[in-house]
Amino acid sequence: MALIETAGLTKRYSAVTALDGLSLEVEPGIVGLVGPNGAGKSTLIKILLGLVDATSGSAEVLGLDAAREGLRVRERVGYMPEHDCLPPDQSATNFVIHMARMSGIPPSHARERAAEVLRHVGLFEERYRHVGGYSTGMKQRVKLAQALVHDPELLFLDEPTNGLDPQGRDEMLDLVARTGNEFGISIIMSSHLLSEIERVCEGLIVIESGQLMRTGRIAELTDETAVLAVEVEWDADRLAALLAERGLEVQALGRTVEVAAAGGADGVHDTILDAVVTLELPLVRLERRRRTLEELFQPATETAGDDA
Amino acid sequence: MTTPEPAPSGAIYDLGYQGYEGPRLGRLYALWSLYLLSLRNAFGIGRGALPKVLAFGLVVFAFTPAVVTLIVGAVVPADDFEIFAPRDYYGIIQFILVIFVAAIASDLVGNDRRSRTLALYFSRPIERDDYALAKIAALSSSLLALTVLPQVVMFAGNALGAANGLDWMRDNVDDVPRFVASGLILCVTFGAVGILVASYAERRAFALISVVAIFFVSLTVVGIIISEIDSDQVRWSLFLSPLHVIDGSTAYIFDAIPQVDEFSRNGEPINQVAWADFPGYIWPLASLAWAALASAIVVRRFRGSI
Numbered sequence: 275m276a277l278i279e280t281a282g283l284t285k286r287y288s289a290v291t292a293l294d295g296l297s298l299e300v301e302p303g304i305v306g307l308v309g310p311n312g313a314g315k316s317t318l319i320k321i322l323l324g325l326v327d328a329t330s331g332s333a334e335v336l337g338l339d340a341a342r343e344g345l346r347v348r349e350r351v352g353y354m355p356e357h358d359c360l361p362p363d364q365s366a367t368n369f370v371i372h373m374a375r376m377s378g379i380p381p382s383h384a385r386e387r388a389a390e391v392l393r394h395v396g397l398f399e400e401r402y403r404h405v406g407g408y409s410t411g412m413k414q415r416v417k418l419a420q421a422l423v424h425d426p427e428l429l430f431l432d433e434p435t436n437g438l439d440p441q442g443r444d445e446m447l448d449l450v451a452r453t454g455n456e457f458g459i460s461i462i463m464s465s466h467l468l469s470e471i472e473r474v475c476e477g478l479i480v481i482e483s484g485q486l487m488r489t490g491r492i493a494e495l496t497d498e499t500a501v502l503a504v505e506v507e508w509d510a511d512r513l514a515a516l517l518a519e520r521g522l523e524v525q526a527l528g529r530t531v532e533v534a535a536a537g538g539a540d541g542v543h544d545t546i547l548d549a550v551v552t553l554e555l556p557l558v559r560l561e562r563r564r565r566t567l568e569e570l571f572q573p574a575t576e577t578a579g580d581d582a
Numbered sequence: 583m584t585t586p587e588p589a590p591s592g593a594i595y596d597l598g599y600q601g602y603e604g605p606r607l608g609r610l611y612a613l614w615s616l617y618l619l620s621l622r623n624a625f626g627i628g629r630g631a632l633p634k635v636l637a638f639g640l641v642v643f644a645f646t647p648a649v650v651t652l653i654v655g656a657v658v659p660a661d662d663f664e665i666f667a668p669r670d671y672y673g674i675i676q677f678i679l680v681i682f683v684a685a686i687a688s689d690l691v692g693n694d695r696r697s698r699t700l701a702l703y704f705s706r707p708i709e710r711d712d713y714a715l716a717k718i719a720a721l722s723s724s725l726l727a728l729t730v731l732p733q734v735v736m737f738a739g740n741a742l743g744a745a746n747g748l749d750w751m752r753d754n755v756d757d758v759p760r761f762v763a764s765g766l767i768l769c770v771t772f773g774a775v776g777i778l779v780a781s782y783a784e785r786r787a788f789a790l791i792s793v794v795a796i797f798f799v800s801l802t803v804v805g806i807i808i809s810e811i812d813s814d815q816v817r818w819s820l821f822l823s824p825l826h827v828i829d830g831s832t833a834y835i836f837d838a839i840p841q842v843d844e845f846s847r848n849g850e851p852i853n854q855v856a857w858a859d860f861p862g863y864i865w866p867l868a869s870l871a872w873a874a875l876a877s878a879i880v881v882r883r884f885r886g887s888i
Contacts, residue, residue: 345707349606349608355698355701358698359699360697372619375612376615376707376708378707425602457601
């Protein structure tokens, strides 16, 4: 069963179209949701939680219709908003217990669960102190704890590393990865930093201006755009021309020629070696390169910049 | 002698993550939890010292007429001696009730809005309407401690202090359903109007002033309209003043709407209510209409947020 399935999901506010015919299918696992500010990430999460009604189209979460069965969806998912959302005059323990009860967990279980998740996120003695005195990192942990306390099947994390210093960011990402991998809880994590997504996520959804740009497994995405880099001592231009002649997609960068090698690279390998021999060029290096997500989306982000 | 097996020193037991397999009690239980927490918050329980002092201070004030009646009753041995009568009680402590509502309502709904905790409530298995109604219910029932409870204490005290307690109770037992019914109507009206104002006033101080204003400014303005404008049509304006309406409701329930005379228009609010000469049952109904209308607006307000 797909974790999330949307079809033609559209949300229009009076002047703005936040989501524009979004159709996607998300498999269980840790999935990154990427897009520039205003791309529709938060709107998508709110529709999936049943908090906002779509203008048209449908959305299913865990096999439940988000619009009609929002209550049942919210019983089984957890949500960590991007913004501050903790009452400053309560202790983390009391607050998380209360949130467990708000999810239907009976009082005695709620206390156990709160202790358990606060320990998991790394809050110990300080959990009895008022949240108002916490650092940003500690607050983020409490926010994660309240989203986890009712043992959801799916977690929505909206920019969980927001406002954290590099160390706090690392710790939060580790926590997210552990939560997903060890607890078997599926996670949809939004971020505007591709490097973070690449570090912890298996799947990826890219949206921009409310439209789906890309979706799939990160490994496959980077595979698809793999290149073979050929470095020769001289005459890279001639090599590039010859390879292009033989039907390959090439790009010459100084002494290196990058050759597109999507899918299997065996045939491409042979063609390159053949060409190098034909031209009698000294081969320095032939290696397979994956592009990082960052490189992959460079063009997309630039286009977005032009539109704005 | 058996010795317990020594734990391997330095070992850290990672029990791993435990899923939750226990019961999930659903929406009504969640609402009950929200209601209870709000009720506790109303009296400052689980919060700082100041909210406690404020809330319980006002409760003490609200009890004062009952306590005075009991003390005087104990000192002056007369049976038909009433300092404060049940029918007048809510009118006497009106000001304290408004202050209580003004001080508490903002805490109940304003805090969640200010700290943006609403997003967390709404992402849980309750509906937004539930949240709004739980808050109104919490404020309304906290008011019972300032209204019906002192009446109960006063009634019980009077009965105990009377020369013949059973006789006294037989003579006065009618008051019980009356102060309960009028008290309940008053509590839901104050509760709904208070939450209404607080859910629109973002800042605490502004909420406080607005609650006081909506009760007392309307009381004063409508009072002046009735006494100064020489037209019978102005009697309709009474429905715009919740304190006039509540006074009328309590007086009707106690069957104590005063006689009209030439001074009624310029008199106390309850005399103005009498002057208007609507059928008496209109007042409790109007009070409940205020509560219903205010609740409906509050529900709309929360549907629109987030």
